[in-house]
Amino acid sequence: MTNVKNVFIVxxxxxxxxxxxxxxxxxxxxxxxxVKMSExxxxxxxxxxxxxxxxxxxxxxxxxxxxxxxxLILALEKMEALRWAEYLKPDGKIVLNDFxxxxxxxxxxxxxxxxxxxxxxxxxxxxxxxKANDIAEELGNLKVTxxxxxxxxxxxxxxxxxxxxxxxRREVKEKFIxxxxxxxxxxxxxx
Amino acid sequence: MKELMTGNEAVARGAWEAGVTVASAYPGTPxxxxxxxIAHYQxxxxxxxxxxxxxxxxxxxxxxxxxxxxxxxKHVGLNVAADPLFTNAYTGIRGGLVIITADDPGMHSSxxxxxxxxxxxxxxxxxxxxxxxxxxxxxxIEAIKISEEFDTPVILRMTTxxxxxxxxxxxxxxxxxxxxxxxxxxxxxxxxxxxxxxMRVKLEERLKNLAEYSERTPLNRVEWGDKKIxxxxxxxxxxxxxxxxxxxxxxxxxxxxxxxxxxxxxxxASEVEELYVVEELDPFIEEQLKAAGIxxxxxxxxxxxxELNPAIIAQSLTGExxxxxxxxxxxxxxxxxxxxxxxxxxxxFYVLGKKSRDIIITGDIGCYTLASADPLRAMDTCICMGAxxxxxxxxxxxxxxxxxDKKVFAVIGDSTFFHSxxxxxxxxxxxxxxxxTIILDNxxxxxxxHQENPGTGYTLKGEKTNMIDIAKLxxxxxxxxxxxxxxxxxxxxxxxxxxxxxxxxxxxIIAKWPCALKRLWPEEKELYGNTRSKxxxxxxxxxxxxxxxRTGCPSIxxxxxxxxxxxxxxxxxxxxxxxxxxxxxxxxxxxGQ
Ligand SMILES: Cc1ncc(C[n+]2csc(CCOP(=O)(O)OP(=O)(O)O)c2C)c(N)n1
Numbered sequence: 001m002t003n004v005k006n007v008f009i010v011x012x013x014x015x016x017x018x019x020x021x022x023x024x025x026x027x028x029x030x031x032x033x034x035v036k037m038s039e040x041x042x043x044x045x046x047x048x049x050x051x052x053x054x055x056x057x058x059x060x061x062x063x064x065x066x067x068x069x070x071x072l073i074l075a076l077e078k079m080e081a082l083r084w085a086e087y088l089k090p091d092g093k094i095v096l097n098d099f100x101x102x103x104x105x106x107x108x109x110x111x112x113x114x115x116x117x118x119x120x121x122x123x124x125x126x127x128x129x130x131k132a133n134d135i136a137e138e139l140g141n142l143k144v145t146x147x148x149x150x151x152x153x154x155x156x157x158x159x160x161x162x163x164x165x166x167x168x169r170r171e172v173k174e175k176f177i178x179x180x181x182x183x184x185x186x187x188x189x190x191x
Numbered sequence: 192m193k194e195l196m197t198g199n200e201a202v203a204r205g206a207w208e209a210g211v212t213v214a215s216a217y218p219g220t221p222x223x224x225x226x227x228x229i230a231h232y233q234x235x236x237x238x239x240x241x242x243x244x245x246x247x248x249x250x251x252x253x254x255x256x257x258x259x260x261x262x263x264x265k266h267v268g269l270n271v272a273a274d275p276l277f278t279n280a281y282t283g284i285r286g287g288l289v290i291i292t293a294d295d296p297g298m299h300s301s302x303x304x305x306x307x308x309x310x311x312x313x314x315x316x317x318x319x320x321x322x323x324x325x326x327x328x329x330x331x332i333e334a335i336k337i338s339e340e341f342d343t344p345v346i347l348r349m350t351t352x353x354x355x356x357x358x359x360x361x362x363x364x365x366x367x368x369x370x371x372x373x374x375x376x377x378x379x380x381x382x383x384x385x386x387x388x389x390m391r392v393k394l395e396e397r398l399k400n401l402a403e404y405s406e407r408t409p410l411n412r413v414e415w416g417d418k419k420i421x422x423x424x425x426x427x428x429x430x431x432x433x434x435x436x437x438x439x440x441x442x443x444x445x446x447x448x449x450x451x452x453x454x455x456x457x458x459x460a461s462e463v464e465e466l467y468v469v470e471e472l473d474p475f476i477e478e479q480l481k482a483a484g485i486x487x488x489x490x491x492x493x494x495x496x497x498e499l500n501p502a503i504i505a506q507s508l509t510g511e512x513x514x515x516x517x518x519x520x521x522x523x524x525x526x527x528x529x530x531x532x533x534x535x536x537x538x539x540f541y542v543l544g545k546k547s548r549d550i551i552i553t554g555d556i557g558c559y560t561l562a563s564a565d566p567l568r569a570m571d572t573c574i575c576m577g578a579x580x581x582x583x584x585x586x587x588x589x590x591x592x593x594x595x596d597k598k599v600f601a602v603i604g605d606s607t608f609f610h611s612x613x614x615x616x617x618x619x620x621x622x623x624x625x626x627x628t629i630i631l632d633n634x635x636x637x638x639x640x641h642q643e644n645p646g647t648g649y650t651l652k653g654e655k656t657n658m659i660d661i662a663k664l665x666x667x668x669x670x671x672x673x674x675x676x677x678x679x680x681x682x683x684x685x686x687x688x689x690x691x692x693x694x695x696x697x698x699x700i701i702a703k704w705p706c707a708l709k710r711l712w713p714e715e716k717e718l719y720g721n722t723r724s725k726x727x728x729x730x731x732x733x734x735x736x737x738x739x740x741r742t743g744c745p746s747i748x749x750x751x752x753x754x755x756x757x758x759x760x761x762x763x764x765x766x767x768x769x770x771x772x773x774x775x776x777x778x779x780x781x782x783g784q
Contacts, residue, residue: 066502068513
C-alpha cells in the first residue's frame with residue numbers, strides 16, 4: 001500500500017475531466033498497475049465542479065482518498081485547485097492550469113473571483129503552472145486543454161515511459177487522435 | 192481478461208454472464224448506468240419502465256415466467272417499489288430475481304440519505320453488498336444462484352462509490368440458462384389472505400435457512416491480521432478500512448450481510464481484543480450484534496451522517512488527523528449547478544417567478560428543481576417524485592377551506608409526470624381541484640443524463656416506439672383546459688399563466704421545448720433544430736439594470752456595470768432579449784438569423 005499514488009483531478013463541467021481520467025487510468029492499467037478510479041459528475045453538465053480520483057500501485061483498496069492524502073492535484077481551473085487544496089499531502093504537488101472559469105455567483109456580480117490564487121500557493125507547496133488553454137488554442141482546438149494537462153501530470157509523476165500515444169489511439173475518437181497526441185506532448189514539455 | 196469497469200458496468204456484465212434475459216429499471220443516480228450498459232447486450236431484453244414499481248413488477252413477471260430477471264433503481268426508487276417487494280418476498284420466485292438498490296451516502300445527487308439495508312431486514316429478503324467492481328459482478332451472479340436455491344428475491348445493495356468507481360474486473364463467459372418450464376401454481380403466486388398465511392410461515396423458515404447459509408458461505412469471510420483490533424465491515428467501507436489498517440487489524444468481511452452470520456461473528460469477536468463495526472449510515476449491523484449480546488463499538492465513533500472515507504475512519508478510530516497545506520479558502524466561491532444556457536425551463540420559471548406574491552409553486556424533482564435556487568427562486572416545495580401535483584392539490588384545498596386567496600401551480604417534468612404525476616392529476620380532476628399543472632416537457636429525462644421515457648418515442652435501446660401524447664393523456668382523464676406553449680416565448684408563457692390565474696377548474700399547461708443538450712432525433716430536428724444565431728449586448732444601450740442577469744443564464748456575466756454574453760456558450764434562445772427593456776440585446780447578423 002505504501003507505494004500507492006493518489007491523484008486528484010479537479011475542474012469544471014465541460015473541461016473534459018472524465019476523458020482525462022480515462023486516458024490516464026488506461027495508461028496505468030496497460031503498464032501493469034492495479035488501478036482504482038472514482039468520479040463525481042452528477043451535475044457536470046450543469047456548470048458544477050467535477051472531480052476524478054485515480055489511485056494506482058501494486059494493490060489498491062479504496063477508490064477514494066480523504067483530506068491530506070493526494071500526492072498530486074491536477075487542476076484544470078484555478079479556483080478549483082483552491083477548493084480541493086486540503087486534499088493535498090503536505091509534500092504533494094499541484095499542477096495547475098492558469099485559467100479561470102467564473103461560477104454563477106461571480107457571473108451575476110454577487111461574488112468576486114479570488115485574486116492571486118497562484119501566488120497564494122507559492123511557498124506552501126510545489127506548484128507547476130501550465131498555460132494549457134493557450135497551448136490548446138495554439139494547437140487549434142480548445143477541447144484538448146485536458147490532454148495538455150494530462151501530459152504535464154505524466155511528466156510530474158515520472159510516467160513518461162508509458163506508451164501514451166498508443167493509449168490515446170485507443171481511447172480517443174479517430175479524427176481527434178493526432179491533435180490529442182500533440183497536446184499531450186506539449187503538456188509534457190510545458191513543465 | 193481484465194477490464195477497468197465501474198461497479199454499474201460490472202453489474203450489467205454480471206447479469207449477462209448469469210444468463211439474465213429480462214431487465215427493467217427507472218433511471219436514478221447512481222444506478223442509471225446499469226440499464227444503460229445492459230442495453231448493449233443483445234441477449235437481454237432491457238427497458239426503461241415509467242417508475243420503479245413498474246420495473247420491479249416487470250422483473251417479478253419475468254421471474255414467474257421462469258427467466259432470470261433483474262430490476263435496478265436508486266435508493267428512493269425502492270420506496271416506490273416497496274409494495275411488490277414485500278409480497279414478492281412471500282411468493283418467492285421461479286427464475287432467479289435480483290433487485291439492485293443503489294444508495295447515495297453523502298447525498299451527492301439525492302434528496303435523502305436513507306439506508307436501504309433496512310429493507311432487507313424489513314422485507315425479510317437476503318442481501319449482498321459488493322465492495323468493488325469485481326465483487327459487483329461476482330456477487331450479482333451469486334445473488335441469482337441464491338435466489339433460485341432459496342426461492343426468494345435477493346437485494347444487491349450498492350452505494351455511489353461502488354457504482355461509480357472503476358476497478359479491474361476479470362471477465363467470464365455467459366451461462367446459457369434455459370427458461371424454466373411454466374407451471375400454474377396458484378397457491379404460490381396468488382397472494383390471497385389464505386395463501387399468504389401459508390407463505391408467511393414459509394418466509395420465516397426460509398429466513399432461518401438463509402441464516403444458516405450466511406454462516407457457511409465464503410461471501411462472509413475472516414481475514415486475520417493483528418488481533419488487537421477486529422473490524423466487522425461490509426460494502427465499500429471494507430476497502431477504506433483495509434487502506435487504513437492493512438494487516439494491523441483482523442476483518443470480518445460481510446459480503447452476505449442479511450441475515451447476519453451471528454455465530455461466526457461471535458467466534459470472531461471472542462478472538463479479538465477490541466471489536467469495531469465500521470458501517471456507513473445506520474447502525475444496521477451494530478444493532479443486530481448488540482441485540483445478540485455481542486459487545487462492539489460502532490456509532491459512538493463512526494459518523495452516522497454522510498459517506499465515509501479512509502481518512503474519516505482513521506480519525507474516528509485512531510484519532511489520527513492527516514495534515515495538508517495551509518491555504519486561505521475563505522474566498523473560494525461556490526460553484527452551484529445552474530440551468531444550462533438555452534434551457535427551456537428558464538423562460539417558464541422567469542415568468543412564473545414574477546407572480547411569486549400571488550401564487551404557491553409546488554415543485555418536483557428534476558433539472559427544474561434548480562428553479563428554487565438564486566436568482567429564480569420560483570419554487571416552494573420539492574418532496575419526492577410526483578408530489579408537486581398531489582401536494583399542490585392539498586395546498587389548494589387547504590387554502591379554499593380556510594379562505595386564503597392564493598393560486599397554486601404544480602410544476603413537474605415530463606419523465607416525472609409519467610413516473611407518478613398522472614395519479615395526482617387524476618385526483619385533481621376527480622376531487623374538483625383547481626390547481627394548475629405545468630408539465631415541463633423537455634422531451635427527455637434530463638437530470639439523470641438523458642434517458643428516453645414514454646413521451647419521447649424511443650426505447651432504452653434507441654428503437655422507435657409509440658409516443659404517448661401528454662395532451663391527449665390529460666384530455667383522456669378529463670382535463671378540459673389544456674394549453675401547449677413554447678416556454679422560451681415569454682409572451683406566450685405569460686398569457687397562459689394569466690389565463691390559469693382565473694380558472695376554477697383543473698388546467699394543464701404543457702411547456703414543450705427540448706432540453707438544450709438533447710441530441711435531437713431526425714424528426715425532431717425539423718421541429719426544433721432551427722439553429723438561431725447567438726446574441727450579443729450592445730453596450731451603448733445596456734443600462735446595467737441586471738434584468739437579464741436575473742434569468743440566471745450562465746452565458747451572461749455582469750462586468751463593470753454592463754451585461755456581457757459569452758459567445759462560446761450562448762445558444763440564441765433569446766430569453767434574455769425578451770426581458771431587456773432597452774433593446775440592448777441583439778442577434779448577431781440581425782433579427783431573423
Ligand atoms: C423515486 C425516484 N426515482 C428516481 C429519481 C431520480 N431522478 C431525479 S429527477 C429524475 C427525472 C427528471 O426528469 P424530468 O421529470 O423529465 O425532468 P428534467 O430533469 O428533464 O427537467 C429522476 C429520474 C428520484 N429522485 N426519485
